[in-house]
Amino acid sequence: MEHQQDAVLAAADSLVDAFGRHDRDRYFAAFAPEATFIFHNLDRRLGTRAEYEAEWVLWESRDGFRVRACRSSDRDVRIAGPIAIFTHSVETDLTFNGEPVTSAERETIVFEKQVTGEWLAIHEHLSPRP
Template structure:
């Protein structure tokens, strides 16, 4: 396995960890996959980008309203390695607790230099 293959494998493992954490509905587990300075871009928020604290507040608001994830699946995954950064694109299919099914595209940027595993530094979700 070449170093690039190993790096891509690490990036996809980090994506798997992120998706599983999202599906677990555990705030600390999910945000534990993210660097403290990470930024998040969503199609349905007025802000161009949210910081971790802003997203955490949004997350807690959703949860207080009964929002939860029942299932989350990542497909059509692609990895681009640029230095110590992995840019991962994929389709994410999410089923919410109320039966709503979402099919979205997402780009997740990981810092590969963080230890013990890569951390999210940017996440961009689109319909």
């Protein structure tokens, strides 16, 4: 069990690192194509990775969206067979239309172990931190 938790934490670390570097290709590669996304700042669920990728491109072009840094704390992993639930607090430094913004949120990422042994994210839920 300890080894699986370490593997999930490594997958989460890689995902957070890619996000914090605005490395779009590496970030989205951490998600399965059928992954779903619920963000508190959107009025709808994104039903696939491709939908999220399209939204990301829109944010970049319309809003000048850029991730400058991302910090993860208060991390927890729960393993349930081939599923892992990763929760954490996340603080993100962003730029919107040239203005710096820091967000404080809580996030749940559900990972699924692939036949290759790799853990891919299949769901992400982001909410504001009270």
